[in-house]
Amino acid sequence: MAPRANLGFMTPWRRGRSWCLLPTIVRQLDPFQLAMTPPTTYPRPLLIYGTAWKEDKTAELTKEALVAGFHAVDTANYPTAYNEPLTGDGTQAAILSGIKREDLFVRLNPIDTPSQPSATSDRTLIRASDPNQIHASVGARQERDPLPPGPGRRGPDPGVDRAVLRPPQSRLPGRPLPARAVRGRRRQRQGLEGV
């Protein structure tokens, strides 16, 4: 039921319109500015497990997080901060221990950026402008990170729930590097990602 204060405001809307839509409309309407205010929404899941800076503990911690109740995992083909293969291992270990694939949300950042020092990477850098490299990258992930089939899955497993694309430079021009809070030598050297 719409607040009573709004009922008078609703009156002109009644003519030729269905009542049933009005409570929703009026709740979102600012009576002074006639502007639509989007209702507050809360995406699910709210909390994502960030696998950055876990290094050789990435698999163990990813599994632990998923078993503890996280439903979403964030990783990236960005070896300075992330270990994507170990995130895959941890995810698979969680699934084998009983976590359902269809309850998980796997997210990765498929493109390496020029800011990624290739010396620390065992991967070929991928450029968004090169279709062959993109095909190779997505295809390789399917083969590298196969997930076991699970009961109750709706449709084929896409393998990746969400891919996040980064701009050519991780550190955008004009964005000052925060002076504080880059923990660890590697982070200080790179001064980039971290969660």
Place this chain on the structure above:
Amino acid sequence: MFETYVPHRIRRLGVSNFALPQLTQVYEAATVKPALVQNRFHRPTSFDADVRAFCADKGLTYQAFWMLAHNPEIMASELVSAVAARLAVEKELAFYLLILGLGGTQVLCGTTNPGRMERNLRAVADFASDQAVRDALQPEVEAFRRLLQELTPQDGEGTKM
């Protein structure tokens, strides 16, 4: 190019470290619209107020990272301490909940501590499932919005992307 993989190989696409002009450009040009923006939530970008408004308008999810270690003013604020005390949680978790209270947001949590994983998950689950918890947080979320505005760099004070 990645659009051709949606939704059979990749369910949804998102973007990361995008300022509003880039986001607008990609959003308008893309056939498959990004569903998510993952950005650093910190002072130099004015806490992405403009990006978050765009996300809310278009129905995109805003995913915050880089928060805990890069927001000393917020972590030291009376507000975060007060929320932490009221909910009997750590300040880090109070900060997460305030960001979630903004709406349309997700938070990246990278803790390595099993106890903290469980406490964070439990508090966020309460927030997600209990309207009373969200309602009780609302005045603090409004105070949080004001704090973000106060901390936003003014012209000449910092760079706004």
